Amino acid sequence: MTSVFLVDDHELFLTGVRTELQNYVEVVGWASDVDDAIAAIRDLTPDVVLVDVHMPGGGGLAVVKNISVDDSDIRFLALSVSDKAEDVIAMIRAGARGYVTKSISPTDLVDAISRIANGDAVFSPRLAGFVLDAFAESAPEISDPELDQLTAREREVLRQIARGYTYKQVATRLSISVKTVETHVSAVLRKLQLSSRYELARWASDRRIV
């Protein structure tokens, strides 16, 4: 069973998620502030950490940055009420493998956790939209085509995800395997994390919310 650690400063939400998840994953612990979280995660080494973005003391960003520096086996899924582009892009670039909003249904959340545990990326429709927007064709300077541009296929996969289709549906619609969809999404995640594309940062800060 996947071991999961929860980080959220809203006790009520923490309790709710714990109850929702208890039959599907093993919740090994939870914390409601940054320092506790970092200490406990290092101690427990869970498979997946569900982390809230906005918390006192540096927020989820501090947790992700702190852990993913020296322990890349612990995977992060950002879970937040905020769907501001700056937050989303910052979390992903810090090392989170996915970003979902708190309105996600329990089954979708369980699905997302198992994907993250398998090393795949989890893109909500909104995140897919952000990526398409940030990697829009009209970039004046592309320093590294490998990292700074999406392939036509990746773009198509993201469009389908942005239209609300699951990975499985995307696979059927594009006549490819689910594994291929996952590969494309993981490649996009890598570009998102590593691209030095100037547009990305500027775009995210220009843009307030969708």
Place this chain on the structure above:
Amino acid sequence: MGHRRRPDYWVLPAENPEGQGSYQGDTSLAQTLLRAIINCMEPTETFPALYRRSDDRILSGFAAGVAESLGVSATYVRAAFVVLALAGGVGLLAYVIGVAITVNAVDVGTKRSIGRSQKLGLALMLVAALITLRAANLWFGDSVVWPVGLISFGLAAILDKGDNFNRLSSWLAPGTDGAVRPPLSRMVVGTLVLFAGVGTFVVTRDSLAPLGLPLLAVVITVAGLMLLVGPWIVRLVSALNEERGDRIRSEERSEVAAHLHDSVLQTLALIQRSEDPNKMVTLARAQERELRQWLFEADPDTDSALFSTALQSMAGRVERDYDVRVELVTVGETLISPALDAMVRAAGEATANAARHSGASWVSVYAETAEGHVDVYISDQGAGFDVASINGDRHGIADSIVGRMERHGGRAEVTSEMGSGTEVHLSMPLGSDK
């Protein structure tokens, strides 16, 4: 910070026992080197401790510190430094050294005041020092030092404690801020000294000589008035700006309060009164959407011209009317046009159809602006229907969606499969109408 007692011995940062309080320790090499010298100089009643006044400063607060230990107004000390700076840079050097060997402090001592004869003595010492420096050839020229000296001290007399613009404005505009009026005699003397300085300066300029006496008089008067009123005008303008800033901030605050009251508080009240969980969810969701929009959107007036904003309010309307979640994702942005307005209406119709007939709990709307055209996909994963059986005769799809798009040069395509949902694809070339 209240008044603190002046320490009765020299305290440098490293020796400050409390490590806090009036000294904001900034040790420098110069300080360390000079500690020995300073420690030899026991402060006495006549020459009390020297420090920089961090609460009353133009540059470092050193002049204010000197002023306080001398018992005169800081403005005069500043004037003296200005004049001495022109005496071969001696004032500048003294200032730099002074800054290096002193520490920051906030209002350390009790106010000390010296008598008129002592002030006169200090003034004479300054003049003596200037004459000595002149004799020693540390001098930038008579035509510079003397006029600047007169101007500095004239201004100092008028403005006095540096910050006392209220005093001046109390003369220029009586009744301002209940300021204490300085004695008229000092104002008159200060103004005379100031004009004498300006006059000397102008008259000794050879380049201005051809202008003739009347014109010189005008130049002197204008320059004198500018020096006199300039600082006051600057302060007045910044005070006005500050006041306007305060007013804007308080207006913003009350606008926020009013908005929260009209929206969030009302909704919370409704939720408390509601007994139907579905109704509560709908209310909460609608409020969330509205609040997000209000918090994160730029000015709604300017934003209303954007395609994404139009889609957003469309999505909000459908959510409210049909009790389903509408997941809207937009990529790219464009200004709304009549054609795009029609497209938003068509999308609204398609979204409402999905909400009404599909039975799905959410509808996805994806809009992309790229490469000269705008595409909107409205998809649900609900019941689906047989497109062939109803296409063409169902008013909603034929007229409100397909017809509307085609009239504006776009097109609409409906695909649906029984049991796995419906997708409506709208496409509009950009610039198809103006």
